[in-house]
Structures are given as C-alpha cells and as structure tokens.
Amino acid sequence: MTTSYLPPVPPSDPGPGAPVRLTARRPADLLAAVPFLLGFHPEESLVALLLQAGRVLLTARYDLGDHAEAGVADLVEQHAPSGVVLVAYCADAVRGRAALQEEVDRLDRSALDAGVELVDVLLVDGRRWWSLACTSGCCPSEGSPYEPGEHPLSAEAVWAGLVARPDRAAVVATVAGPAEEDWPDLRRRVRRIAAGLDRRTRTDRQDALGRAVVAALPRLDAADGARAAGPGDDACLELALLVRDTLVRDVACALVTREDARRHLALWQEVLARTPPELAAAPLCLVGVSAWAGGNGTLLNACCERLGELDPTYPMGRLLTDVSRRALPPAWWDALADGLRRDLGLQG
Numbered sequence: 001m002t003t004s005y006l007p008p009v010p011p012s013d014p015g016p017g018a019p020v021r022l023t024a025r026r027p028a029d030l031l032a033a034v035p036f037l038l039g040f041h042p043e044e045s046l047v048a049l050l051l052q053a054g055r056v057l058l059t060a061r062y063d064l065g066d067h068a069e070a071g072v073a074d075l076v077e078q079h080a081p082s083g084v085v086l087v088a089y090c091a092d093a094v095r096g097r098a099a100l101q102e103e104v105d106r107l108d109r110s111a112l113d114a115g116v117e118l119v120d121v122l123l124v125d126g127r128r129w130w131s132l133a134c135t136s137g138c139c140p141s142e143g144s145p146y147e148p149g150e151h152p153l154s155a156e157a158v159w160a161g162l163v164a165r166p167d168r169a170a171v172v173a174t175v176a177g178p179a180e181e182d183w184p185d186l187r188r189r190v191r192r193i194a195a196g197l198d199r200r201t202r203t204d205r206q207d208a209l210g211r212a213v214v215a216a217l218p219r220l221d222a223a224d225g226a227r228a229a230g231p232g233d234d235a236c237l238e239l240a241l242l243v244r245d246t247l248v249r250d251v252a253c254a255l256v257t258r259e260d261a262r263r264h265l266a267l268w269q270e271v272l273a274r275t276p277p278e279l280a281a282a283p284l285c286l287v288g289v290s291a292w293a294g295g296n297g298t299l300l301n302a303c304c305e306r307l308g309e310l311d312p313t314y315p316m317g318r319l320l321t322d323v324s325r326r327a328l329p330p331a332w333w334d335a336l337a338d339g340l341r342r343d344l345g346l347q348g
Contacts, residue, residue: 022153027122027131028144032151034059034087035164039298040171041148043126045089046099048072050081051119057081058327059297064090064099072103075327076111083117093125100132172302175272175287183276186237190276193238206251209242213255217263231267236274243282246316247344253289254340258330261294277310285316292323293333300324 024030030049035041037049037059050058060075076084086103090096100121112118121132128143148154157164165171178186197205216231231239243249256264268286275283288303304324307317323332 022157024153027120027129028151029153030085030120031087031122031124031129031146032148032153033157035148036154036157036162039163039296040165040168042089043167044091046072046103047087047089048075048103049085049087050075050079051083051085052081058329060327061298064088064095071106073106073111076107076116078327079329081116083119084111085120085122086118087122087124089124089126091126093123093130096123096125097132168298168302171298172305174269174299175284175302175306177272177277177280178274186233186274186276189234189237190241190279193234194241197238197241202245202247205242205245205248209239209248209251210255212239212242213252213264213267216267217260231270233274236271237279239271240275240279240283243286244279246282249282249286249316250340251344251346252286254337254344254346256286256290256293256333256337258293258333261290261330265290265294265296265299281307281311281314281317284310285314285320288317288320289333292320292328293330293337295330297324297327 022033022036024033033056034047034049037056038047038061042061044064046062046064048060048062049056050060058075058079058081060072072084072086084107086100088096088100090099100123104118104121107116107118118133123130123132124146125143127146129146130143131139154164200208212231212235216235243252252268265287268283268290272280272283272287284303284307288300288307291297291299291303300320301324304317304321307314308321311317
C-alpha cells in the first residue's frame with residue numbers, strides 16, 4: 001500500500017518551502033492531481049482519496065490485485081473522513097470496473113452506513129476515464145480523454161515544485177543509493193573521514209551534526225533541483241558516519257519539522273545518494289522521517305522497503321514500517337519530535 005497526505009493549507013504569504021495547495025473542482029482536475037498526491041503516475045492500481053471538509057486528507061494506493069486483502073474500509077474506519085473517492089487505473093476496463101464494484105460493495109457494508117459519502121467512483125484505462133457514479137447522463141458513454149499531463153492543474157503543480165515520477169519504480173530508485181561501481185572510492189573516503197570522527201566525543205559529534213544540518217538547509221531548495229546546491233561527497237559521508245550513533249542520529253530527527261520537512265528531505269537524499277550500503281540505514285531513516293513529516297507516504301514506503309532489505313532488525317526502520325502500515329498522519333510527528341527534543345535537551 002502507498003499512502004500520502006495533502007500538506008496543510010499554506011499561509012497567506014508562503015515562503016519557498018511552504019506547502020502547495022491545488023484546487024480540484026471536477027473529476028478531471030482530481031485525476032490530474034492524483035499523480036502529484038502520490039508522487040508518481042499510477043498504473044494497475046486502486047486509489048482511494050479520503051476527504052475531510054472538501055480537502056484530501058489521505059491518498060492510498062493498492063496494487064490492483066492486493067486491494068481486497070488490505071481494504072479501503074479499514075482506512076476509512078481509522079481516519080473517519082467525510083467522503084471517499086475511488087479510482088481504478090486498469091488497462092482492462094472490465095477488470096477495473098469489477099475491482100471498483102468490489103470495493104464499493106465493501107464500503108456499502110461498513111463506512112457508508114456510518115455516514116461517509118462516496119463522492120465519486122472513477123475508472124481510468126490509460127486513454128480515457130469514466131465516472132461510474134454519474135447518473136445524470138452528463139458523462140459520455142465512450143468516456144472522456146485522459147490526458148493529465150495536458151491539464152492546467154499539472155502545470156500549476158510542476159510550477160510549484162511538485163513532482164510526479166513516471167511510475168513507482170522511479171520513486172524506489174531515489175533511495176537506492178550510489179551505483180555499485182562508486183562504492184570502492186566512497187569506502188576509501190569513509191575510512192579517512194572516520195579516523196578523525198572517532199577521536200571526538202559524542203557531544204562533539206552531536207554538535208557537529210547540528211551545525212552541519214543548520215548550515216546546509218538554507219542552500220537547499222524544496223524542489224528536485226536542490227542537488228547542485230547540496231553538500232559534496234566528503235560532507236555527505238561525514239553526515240552518514242555521524243548518524244551511525246543513534247543518539248547523534250536522533251539530533252538530526254529532532255531538527256525535522258513539518259514546516260521544513262522538504263529541505264531536510266533534500267539534505268538526507270543527498271547524503272543517501274553518496275552512502276555505501278553498510279552505512280545507509282540511518283540516512284534512510286532520516287529520509288523516511290522527513291518524507292513522513294512532509295506527507296510523502298510513497299517515499300516513506302520506499303525507505304521502509306529498502307531498510308527491510310538492508311537490516312530488518314534496525315529499530316527505527318521497524319518503527320517507520322509501523323507508521324507506514326498504520327498510515328499515521330504527519331501530525332503524529334509533532335508529538336514524537338517534541339518528546340525527542342525534550343529527551344535531548346534541545347528545547348528551551
């Protein structure tokens with residue numbers, strides 16, 4: 001399952017890292033927004049959008065064959081939205097309709113009885129889309145053209161710095177780390193840098209981590225183009241070595257706020273892109289925390305999958321996997337981060 005949350009409404013004078021608000025008034029608008037809510041263009045998927053007060057609270061995606069086992073109804077019960085939109089993306093329109101009907105029947109037996117409105121049921125075959133909830137005859141029987149890339153809302157989202165990758169595999173690739181042929185050189189650098197760091201006390205290393213993060217953030221833009229402005233190889237490897245110690249890593253976690261999550265995400269993605277696999281667990285967790293705090297459930301899920309491959313016993317990886325599985329909203333990070341800051345003496 002993939003889950004993502006819409007960021008809060010931005011202030012009247014948003015800064016460069018402020019959340020983005022997209023307005024969808026018609027089904028075609030919503031279909032153009034879905035790839036940006038998920039972070040990629042879905043295929044062979046069932047997508048559920050949970051609405052609250054006219055806003056998207058949560059976007060969940062299932063592989064089309066897995067949705068029955070996972071169940072949208074469980075998410076509806078957990079988050080108590082006011083409405084739900086279901087979208088099936090399936091090249092086989094007959095199969096897509098069947099999947100939608102199965103989920104509608106399941107919702108009819110539970111969530112809809114509790115007053116949750118089924119706002120729309122949409123089918124996309126890659127070329128055209130249909131609203132299966134339309135009973136007024138306004139929707140053409142042959143469907144409407146599906147061209148999300150041509151929709152004005154897509155241009156608005158791209159202009160605001162949002163990204164919709166071609167597919168989920170492209171998202172997973174962003175947390176894969178450096179190419180294998182780069183590992184020998186990176187490991188040589190690691191040995192040299194580690195020799196100096198190991199002579200420092202933990203307090204010195206915590207202070208060094210905090211200073212490095214605070215210094216790096218102003219140079220990082222919220223968009224994908226941040227990489228050119230980020231730290232170099234040695235600086236990234238030093239950060240990866242510093243966060244090996246969980247009490248140093250926790251300082252980096254405590255610095256993440258929901259308001260600045262995208263810049264923290266850009267930083268730790270830079271670090272991860274230069275980190276050989278034996279050091280990747282802690283930077284992966286920091287990417288995951290920043291993704292969660294920023295509402296990017298797709299990227300959080302990708303981090304959890306790679307953490308499971310690298311070290312399934314890594315405690316923070318298991319915590320993030322539980323966050324992902326339970327689809328906990330970013331607001332939960334506020335309480336966790338406050339407690340972490342108190343424990344580390346970073347408040348006051």
